[in-house]
Amino acid sequence: MSDHAKKQSPATVSAQALGWVDEATKSVTPPLYPSTTFERNTDLSYHDGRCYTRADNPTYDQACAVLNELEGGSETRLFASGMAAAVAVLHALNPGDHVVAPKVMYWALRSFMLDSGVRAGLSFDFVDNADIADWDNHIVAGKTKLVWLETPANPDWQITDIAAVAKLAKAAGAFVVVDNTVATPLLTRPIDFGADIVMHSATKYLNGHSDVLAGSLTTAKDSEFWQRVCKQHASGGAVLGVFETWLLLRGMRTLSIRVERASANAMAIAKHFENHPEIEQVQYPGLESHVGHDIAKKQMSGGFGGMLSLRVKGGEKRAVDFHNQCKLFKRATSLGGVESLIEHRSSVEGPTSPVPADLLRLSVGIEDCDDLVNDLETALRLSK
Incomplete structure (x- = not known):
């Protein structure tokens, strides 16, 4: 060959x-x-x-x-x-x-x-x-x-x-x-x-x-x-x-670099908020604390993706206030774009949704990671 x-x-x-x-x-x-x-x-x-x-x-x-x-x-x-x-x-x-x-x-x-x-x-x-x-x-x-x-x-x-x-x-x-x-x-x-x-x-x-x-x-x-x-x-x-x-x-044609960057950003954000005093739980398969982490390692290579969810201490009102205070993370449905999005998922799905009311879904984009973390930290502080 x-x-x-x-x-x-x-x-x-x-x-x-x-x-x-x-x-x-x-x-x-x-x-x-x-x-x-x-x-x-x-x-x-x-x-x-x-x-x-x-x-x-x-x-x-x-x-x-x-x-x-x-x-x-x-x-x-x-x-x-x-x-x-x-x-x-x-x-x-x-x-x-x-x-x-x-x-x-x-x-x-x-x-x-x-x-x-x-x-x-x-x-x-x-x-x-x-x-x-x-x-x-x-x-x-x-x-x-x-x-x-x-x-x-x-x-x-x-x-x-x-x-x-x-x-x-x-x-x-x-x-x-x-x-x-x-x-x-x-x-x-x-x-x-x-x-x-x-x-x-x-x-x-x-x-x-x-x-x-x-x-x-x-x-x-x-x-x-x-x-x-x-x-x-x-x-x-x-x-x-x-x-x-x-x-x-x-x-x-840019799939590889976008997925690599989004995955790296999501992992950094997940680690930053994993033990945060204002966050009840970070749901991300790249974390060792995630119940499916070992299986994810087996069938995912090169990263764990750009999607994660945060469960916010303070219930639904705090979660909604937090998501309303975000500036870089846009309040929008969908995922996988170059821009970062945040969504209060249970309100989108309606009263029969099994999603906890304190959960926010994040589609992490390819922006500078420090800027994204700062946006979330600022939104948490302003939502108190």
Whole structure:
């Protein structure tokens, strides 16, 4: 093997976007193909098999190839949002199918499962993210068709042992889907631990600039179930626009340095506030005090991500006052952008939310860490 044939690191894959160069112009920046339709050949075949953009567009090729390489998958499909990607998986199930999912997960998807999913004839059990025995008790051979994981789990950042749950699911004949939005393929590759499909809200870290709504699914290998997902993708219409795809690929080219910086900042903030007299608890898997730290070390490499939560002494009022006093941390939903965000999560999710009222969710960006710590310390002082 020549030196140039050696497998490239994820940092190089993302920065170079696999090194593709446009053959027509030799441009190192990928072109956009806005056309919604493609001309047939005289024998009624389609050039490169492309018929209509809802099913396929050449603008998708490079972004999908980069995600495939980063996740170690065989095929990737892009969707109009992370929710659209997740819903496509659920729509590929049959009425009567059983799904096991974590109690702590992306709230909008859990709500969809309990509303539209139930009305579509699916049944759901929700289990303790970190309790393998709980997963084992609810994954039933001949009944469970899909096991959905999210790790680290939003917003308390519990860790699920992907390999252990995947082993249980495979023994029962169920497919395993992992929401890898928070960890990103730079820190965790779920397929390496037995996942069948990896989902991303690509709006978050993959794009990284809070200006694109996007989602993705990457499969470990082709299967009948994956083909049903692909049919949902092509016929359902929730596909990503070509300009959004171009922006997503541009964002992925800085994925490595953004994730590295955000992870380092989050770790520093977590350590700073771990024993702070005004903080009840810091929830971050990079801390040795975190209950899932050992598993996180096993399945996360290069850092523990840019997400953490603070439980503030003084209850809900103090937490809200604290979050209102922040200046650098913007009071906004979402995560994974270059700017730092803070959110009082229980008020967003509503009265049925399991999130403690004193919890604040932080998406740590790439700013100077000392400035971020000072912003939080000042907000704590002013909220007394």
